Amino acid sequence: MKTNHFERFAISPSVMIHASDVRKSYGSLEVLKGVNISVPNGSVACIIGPSGSGKSTFLRCINHLEEINSGLLLVDGDFVGYRLKDDKLHELRASQICARRAEIGMVFQHFNLFPHMTVLENLIEAPIKVRGEHRAEARLHALELLRRVGLAEKATAFPRQLSGGQQQRVAIARALAMRPKVLLFDEPTSALDPELVGEVLSVMKDLARDGMTMVVVTHEIGFAREVADQLIFMDGGTVMEQGDPREMIANPQSPRTREFLAKVL
Amino acid sequence: MKTNHFERFAISPSVMIHASDVRKSYGSLEVLKGVNISVPNGSVACIIGPSGSGKSTFLRCINHLEEINSGLLLVDGDFVGYRLKDDKLHELRASQICARRAEIGMVFQHFNLFPHMTVLENLIEAPIKVRGEHRAEARLHALELLRRVGLAEKATAFPRQLSGGQQQRVAIARALAMRPKVLLFDEPTSALDPELVGEVLSVMKDLARDGMTMVVVTHEIGFAREVADQLIFMDGGTVMEQGDPREMIANPQSPRTREFLAKVL
Amino acid sequence: EIALPSYVKDSGKLPIATTIYAPFSYIDESGKQVGLSVELAQAAAKVLGVELTIDQVPFTSLIPSLSADRIKIAWLNASVTEERLKQADFVAWMEDGTIVSTLPENKDKYAKRTALCGGTVAVQSGTAADFSADQLNKECKTAGLQEFKKDIYPSQQDTVQAVITGRADAYLDDSTSAGYYSQVSKGKLVLTGEVFHKKPIGHIIKKGDAETASMLADAIQKLIDDGTYKTILDNYGMSSSAIAKPIVYTNVSQLKD
Amino acid sequence: MNVLPLKDDSVAAKRAQFTVVPLRHPWRWAAAAIVAILLLLLLQAVVSNPNLQWPVVASYILNPIILRGLWVTVGLTLVIMFFASVIGMIVALMMLSPSKMLSLPAAGFIWWFRGTPALVQLILWYNLSLIFKDITLWLPGLGTVFSVPTNTVMTPLVAAVVALSLHEAGYMAEIIRNGLKSVNRGQTEAALCLGMKPSLLLRRIVIPQAMRVIIPPTGNETINLLKTTSLVSIIAVGDLLYSAQAIYARTFETIPLLLVATFWYLVVVSIMTVGQGYLERHYSRDEAGHDPAPGGFSRLGSILMMREKWRGAQ
C-alpha cells in the first residue's frame, strides 16, 4: 500500500523526512512560511527557536496532525495523509492515515500519558490494538523497553505516581513500543525540574547512539551540541539558519540566531 | 491584635521569618525533621534541594497553609495561626488567620492566576475585598505594579492570553498588590520556557534591590548567586548546609550539596 | 333544623373537596367547576344556609387529607366497598351499576356481558367498574369460560383511548357517567347490554365523623323531599340511579344485607 | 553524518503542485438525504393528518386556562430551582467536608430526597398535619411562644414549594458537589495566600469556575423540574400539563391539547436553552480570546466525523 516517491521527486532514499517549501496558515495567520528541511535516516535534527516561531506546528505537520497548505512533505518517501495517483493527491481515510502515523513516534512536552492506564497498559495498548501484536509479545517488548529507560519496576504504577522525568521516560518507551521509523520530540524536557532533565536526555542520547532517526525541538543547547547531526534555527515561520551544531553555536551567522543563543545559553 | 514575641523568644526584631526545630509529618511520613532558618528583614533567602526534600512544604508552613507539628515558626515576631495567651497557643478563627496570611505573599510554580478574571481583576480583587481598599485606589496601585513588571498594556487581557512568563509576572504583581511584608516563591520559573525565565528573574531582582524580604525556592543557581543573601540547601527534610551563596556554590561543605550542585549547574 | 358541626357553624361555609370526574364534576369552557355533584352541593349549601366552597383535590390526596383534617367532606360518587369501609365512612346518595361500552360495530357482539370473557377489558383504577370487573370475571369462571384480561388505566380518557385504538375490546364504566362519555365521544363509542352489579355510591368522610355524616344525610334527605334532587338527576339523565333515602355507611355489616 | 543539501526552492515548489482530491463520504450524504426525506414525510404526515386537529390546537393556544397553567409552571420552576440551588449548595459543601458530623447528615439528605418519589414527598408535606397537628414554638422559660395549626401554614403552594425544593435539592447537591470538586486546588491556595476568607474564596473564586461544570447538568435538571411541577396538580395547583389534561378530560380532544402543552413546553425550553448557552459563554469568557490550541474536542469531533479540512492544494 505504501509507495516510494524518492525517484519521482529526486530525493535520496536515505532521507527519512523531506520538507520543501512547506506552508501552513491558521486562518489569516501564516505560521510556516516555506520550510525546507531534510533529515537523513539515522540522524538527529535539533530545532531551536523563539516561542511562536512554528516549531511545534512543523512537527505536527510531519505526522499530519495538521494539514499543510502547500509544499512537499514526505516521510520515508511517501505522503502521510495522501495517496499519489494520476498526478493527484487523494486524501486517505482516517484509518489509513492512522496506519501511516503509527510509524512516526511523538513525545510531547506534557508527556500525555493515559492517566487511566498503568505504565504497562500505556505501552501495550497501541501495539496490540493498532499493530495487532499478541498480548504476550507486546508485554515482553514493553518490559524490555521499560528496562531500557530504567523503569522496569514501575510497570504497574499509574502515571500520576511517577515524577515528571519518569513520566517522560515512559512516554518515550510508549512511542518506541510502536517500533517507529522516526521519533519526534516537542520540548521533551521543558516541563521538568532541572534535576530530572538529565535522566530524560540520557535516554534520548542512548536512542541516538542506537541509530534512531530523531527530530527534537528543544532548548537544551548542550544536548544539541553533543548529539545532533544538524541544528536548525527557526524564527517567524522560516528556517533562519541550519548546519553543524558545534559550528553554529560557536559561530552563528545570522544576528537573530546570535541573539537567541545568547539568551538561552 | 498582632503582638510581638521577639523579646520573649530572644529573637532580634530585625528577623522577619524565624523557624526553629520545625517538624511536620503527613501521617507517618515525616517531611520536615527539625528545620532551623532565620530570614532577616529585607534579605533574600534561596532554598535549593532535590525533589521531595520538603522545600514546598516548608514554604506552606510559613503562611500556615499547613500546620506544623512542633517547633517555633514566627513571621515578623508573631504566630500566623495562633494567639499566645497564658502560655497557651489558642487557634485562631479562619478569618483571623486569613488577615495575617494577607501579609505574606506567595508566588507558585504554576502561577495560579484566576482564569475567569482579567489581569486587572486578578490584581484588585484581594486588595478591595480583603484589605478594604477603594476600587479607584486599588486600580491605580495595580496599574503601577503592572507597569513595574512590564505589563501595563495587558491589564484587560485574560491569563490564558498571556505567555507563561507574562502570567508569572502578573502573579508577582498580584502578590505585591497586597503590600506584603514578605514574599515566598515556590519554583517561580520552573514551568517556563528558558527564553521566558529571564524576564521573571529580572522582576525578582528588582524586588530584591528594592529591599523586599523574599524566600525563594528555586533551581536557578545563577540567580541565587547574584541576588541571595543566604543560600539554604535542604535534603530529606532538614537543612543540610546554609551560608553565603557564592561561598557555598564555590565550595560546598557536605558531599550531598556537592553532588546536587553538580547536577544542577 | 339540621345540626351543623362546629367547622360549618363557625365559618358559615360548607367546605367540600371534589375530583375531576365528568359529568359529576368537571371544568367547563370558561374554567368554572360544574357538574351534577357541584349542582347538588350548591343546593345542599342553600338548604344548610351556608356558603359553598369547593377545593379540587385529586384522588391521591383525598384520603390523607381527610385523615389530616385538611378536608372534611369528599363530595363524590365513590363506590361503597368492604375494604374501603375500613378506612373511611360514606354517605351514599345514589346507586350505581356497571355497563359495557364499546365500538359501534361491536355493539351486538357484547350485548351479553359474558361475551367479554376471554377478551381484554379496560377499566379505570378505583372506579365501580374496577370492582365490577373482578365480579364479572368470577361469573366467567362459574360459567366455565376463560377469564378476560383486565387492563387498569389511571384515567377515564385512557380507557376510552384504549378501546378506540383497538387495544381493548370494551371498557366497563359506571352506568352514571357512561352515557355522558358515549355522548361526548361523538358516536365513536356506544353502550351495550344493561346495567349490572348495582351498588351504593356516595361521599367520603373521615372515619367516625358522625356529625358530618348526619348533616350530609339530613341535607340530602331534604333535597330529596323537596324535589331538587330529582330535578338535578333528571337534568343529567340519571333518574334511574336515584334512591329514596341517603344511607350512612360506617360498618361492613351494613353492606351484607 | 552528512546532511543532504536541498535543491533550489523554486524547483522543489514546482514539483509539488498537485491537485488534492478530497475524501468522498458517500454514506454520509446518503444518510443526510434519508434523514431529510424522512423528516419531510413526517412533516407532511403531521401537517395533513386530520387526527391531530390543528384547528383545535390553534384555538387553544391562547386559552386563558392554558396560559394560567403556563404561568404556574414557569413561576414554580423558578422559585423551586432557586431554593433547590441554595439548599443543594449547602448540602454539597457539607458533603465535601472531612468532618463526619457534617458529611453524614448531608449524605443522608441526598439519599432520602433523591430516593423518595416527588409525589410521595408532595403528599407527605401537604398532609404534614398527619404527623404534626400544630406548629409550636416552645422556648424554655418562656413556654409556648406561638402555635398555629399545620394546615394553615401548609397551603398547597407552600407544600409544593417545600416538597419539590427539597426533592430537587438532592439532585442539585450532587451536581454542585461534582462542580466544586472540579476546581483546581491551586486556585484555592492562591486565594488563601491572598488572605481571602473562606466565604469570599467560595463566592469569587471557586463558584465562578465550578459553574462551567455545573451549568450543563443543571440545564437538564431545570427542564426536568419544569415537567415535574405537573405533580402539583395532585394538591390542586393547576400547572400547564394539568390544565391541558383537565380540558381534554372533558372534551376528549386529547391529542390537540397535548400538542398545545408541547408547544408551550418547547417555547419555554428553547428560551431556557438560549439562557443556558448564554450562561455557559459567560462563565467561559476567558476562553473566548486568543487560544493557540482551539477547542480540543471539536478537533476530535472533526477527526471522528472525518470532516474534510483541506484548505488549499499541496
Place this chain on the structure above:
Amino acid sequence: MNVLPLKDDSVAAKRAQFTVVPLRHPWRWAAAAIVAILLLLLLQAVVSNPNLQWPVVASYILNPIILRGLWVTVGLTLVIMFFASVIGMIVALMMLSPSKMLSLPAAGFIWWFRGTPALVQLILWYNLSLIFKDITLWLPGLGTVFSVPTNTVMTPLVAAVVALSLHEAGYMAEIIRNGLKSVNRGQTEAALCLGMKPSLLLRRIVIPQAMRVIIPPTGNETINLLKTTSLVSIIAVGDLLYSAQAIYARTFETIPLLLVATFWYLVVVSIMTVGQGYLERHYSRDEAGHDPAPGGFSRLGSILMMREKWRGAQ
C-alpha cells in the same frame, strides 16, 4: 546583609513547647445537637403515628402486584437507560462535529426530545396508528415488501421503550457531550500519534476519562428515569408507583401504599448509589495511589468548615 546565627537547637525547641488550644466551635455542636433531637422527635412521631398504618405497610411490602411493579420499573429503567446512552452518545458526537450537516440535526434532536414532556411523547408513540395506520416497507422496483398494522408493532411496552429512550437520550446527549469535552486535547493527540483509529481512540482513551464527568449526573438521570417510568401506567403498563396507586384507589390505604412504594424506591436508589460510587471509584482508580497533593477540594471543605486539623503540640 548578615544572617543571624541560630541559638542552640535544644534551647529553641524547649522554649517553644506550648499547649495548643484548639478553636472551639460551639455553634456547630449546638447545630448537630438540634438536628439530632429533631430527627429523634420526627422518628418518634413517624413510628408511633397511627395514620401511617405500619402494619398495613408490612402486609403489602411483598405483595405480588407490588413486586411485579418493582420488576417492571427496574427492567424498564435498565433497558431505556441502555438505549438512551447509546443514542445519546451518537447525538453527542454529532453535536461536537464541526460539520453543520451533523451538528444541526443533533441540536434539533436534543431540542425536541428534551423539550417535549415525556407524557406527550409516550401518548404520541403509543397512538402512532393515528398518524400512520400501517408500517410499510416499499422499495422502488420491488413494490411493497411488507406491511404491518402499526398497532401490532407498537405494543404498550414497545411504545414505552421507544418514547422514553428517545426522551432520555436528549438528556444523556447533553451529559455525554459535557463529559467528552472535558477530556484533555493532549490525550487525543497522543493516541492519534500512536496510530489509533478514531473508534479505538474513543473507546479506549476518551470515554474512560470522560466517565468521571459523565457518571455523577448520569446517576441523577437514572434515578429520575426510575421515577419517570411511572408514566407508562397511562398505557396500562403497571410499574411500582402505579401498582401502589391501583391498589389504594380500591382500598383507600393511600399513605401505607405510598410508603411501600417509597421503601422500594429507596432500596433501588440505595443500590444504584452504591453502584455509582463503585463506578466512580473504578474510573478514578489511578488517583487511589500515592498522591502528594491530596484531594484539592476536601481541603477546601476542611477550610470552609473550619475543621480542626491539629495533630500535635507546637
